[in-house]
Each structure stands twice: as C-alpha cells, then as structure tokens.
C-alpha cells in the first residue's frame with residue numbers, strides 16, 4: 001500500500017487523487033496532521049497522522065501494510081522564514097523518520113520533494129544546472145538541500161530507493177498553496193476572476209521557474225515508475241517547464257480578461273525570490289528518465305481560468 005503524508009496540502013491532494021486512479025483507491029492511504037481536505041472525502045482511506053511522531057508512524061506503516069511512502073509534509077519558503085526552528089525541525093526530522101522506517105521495514109520506494117529553493121544567490125541565474133554552486137539562503141532551502149544528502153546517504157548506505165525532484169513554483173486550482181514565495185502565481189488567477197485585479201507581492205521583472213500542477217504530478221509518477229537503473233541522481237533532479245515574470249502572467253490573463261489590471265507591492269518575499277535562479281536546466285531528468293513538460297504559460301492560463309470558473 002502507498003502512504004501519502006501531507007495529503008491535504010497543495011501537492012498532496014492532487015498526488016493522492018492521481019495515485020488512487022493508477023493503483024486503486026483502497027491501496028492509497030492519505031494522511032495529514034490537519035483534517036482531510038474536502039476534495040479527498042469519499043475517495044479513499046484517510047488517517048490523521050503527525051510525521052514527527054516516529055513511533056506512531058512506524059505502527060501505522062506495519063499495521064496498514066505500507067510498502068511505499070510519499071512524504072509531502074513541509075513548511076515552505078515564506079512561512080519558514082517566519083518560523084525557522086519549526087521549518088527546520090519538521091522538514092528535517094520528518095524526512096529522517098520516514099527514511100529510517102523505510103530502512104527498517106525495507107519499503108519498496110520513497111518519494112520526497114526538494115525544490116529549486118536549494119539554489120541561492122551564488123548559483124547561476126539562467127539555466128541553473130543540476131550540479132553547481134549551491135548555497136541556500138532560506139531555512140526551507142537549507143532543509144531541502146540537507147534532505148537531498150540524507151536521501152543520497154540512505155540510498156547508497158542502506159539501499160533505500162528514495163527518489164526526489166526539485167520542483168519549481170507549482171500552480172494549481174484544486175487546492176491552495178501552502179505559504180510559498182511563488183503563491184502569487186496561484187492567487188492571481190483567483191483574484192482575476194473575483195476582482196479583475198491583483199496586487200503582486202513580487203515586483204515586475206521577477207522571473208521564476210514555474211510549472212503547472214498536472215505536469216508536476218506526471219513528472220512525479222514517471223520518476224517513481226522509471227526502472228531503478230535509470231535513476232542516476234540520488235540527491236534530487238532539477239525539474240522545469242517554464243519561467244515567467246508577474247507582468248507576463250498578467251498579460252496571459254488579459255488575453256481572457258482584457259480589463260484585468262495588476263499593481264505591485266513587493267514584500268519580504270521579494271528577497272527570497274531574488275535569491276533563486278530565474279530558469280533551470282533539467283536536461284539530466286530529460287536524459288535519465290525522459291522528462292518533458294506539456295504546459296506553457298498560455299496553455300496553463302486557459303486551463304486554470306476554465307477550471308476555476310467551473311469550480312465557482
């Protein structure tokens with residue numbers, strides 16, 4: 001059975017629904033510290049769980065015959081800067097608990113997301129490569145980069161087949177984002193429909209690597225289903241689809257809502273965004289396991305607005 005930890009979050013909801021479609025609803029157990037996301041209600045088993053409680057987690061893994069764990073629980077970049085100790089503790093100890101149980105119970109596979117947030121101001125801004133100078137300057141980025149080395153360690157030392165992707169900013173309509181710096185690119189669609197205007201907390205010209213959620217979910221499934229010999233990166237794979245700035249996503253929306261207006265009021269998240277690369281080189285993922293994105297900005301905008309309208 002597959003256990004999804006953090007199933008009520010922005011990625012967790014969609015990953016749980018996708019995994020249930022592929023492997024059967026009863027074979028995918030959703031769990032979170034929070035109550036079940038309404039979108040998951042009635043779609044399969046749900047257990048309330050705290051990934052920081054290693055003993056409880058271990059009992060659940062044995063009792064529910066878990067053979068794979070997808071660990072999505074984390075504090076993201078913006079929230080992490082407000083709660084450094086919580087962010088480090090949850091992001092690091094949560095992963096270590098899962099890796100240790102995976103080793104002890106010989107789980108088949110583990111998935112754990114990293115992020116382009118591991119890169120800092122000393123990494124190349126354009127086409128940031130898989131391997132380069134990596135000096136994270138947020139607690140979130142520090143915890144994700146440290147986590148990558150733990151994944152690499154557990155694979156080489158104990159044979160735990162843990163796989164990872166450095167997600168760019170993810171945009172989705174099904175579930176709200178959880179306190180990231182790229183959340184403006186989700187909020188803007190909701191505000192465009194509700195208010196026909198949006199005040200961006202990142203200034204013009206702030207290019208960031210981004211991806212539509214359907215691409216991110218497909219990348220995760222394709223990575224996890226790839227034959228083990230194809231997975232040569234055991235820290236975490238760079239992954240990318242597009243890069244855009246706030247004014248470019250505004251222009252994309254204006255093709256559907258001509259009267260949409262945008263204003264800019266940068267806040268503390270501007271310095272986080274400025275520390276990250278503007279575009280990512282994901283050629284290693286493309287070479288190793290055949291990654292290829294399907295959504296560009298305009299295709300994403302059309303799909304986002306259509307689905308948000310029908311969601312009401």
Ligand code: VAH
Nearest residue numbers: 076077115169180181182
């Ligand atoms: C964040 N959405 O903003 C996440 C992601 C690259 C950004 O890691 O923290």
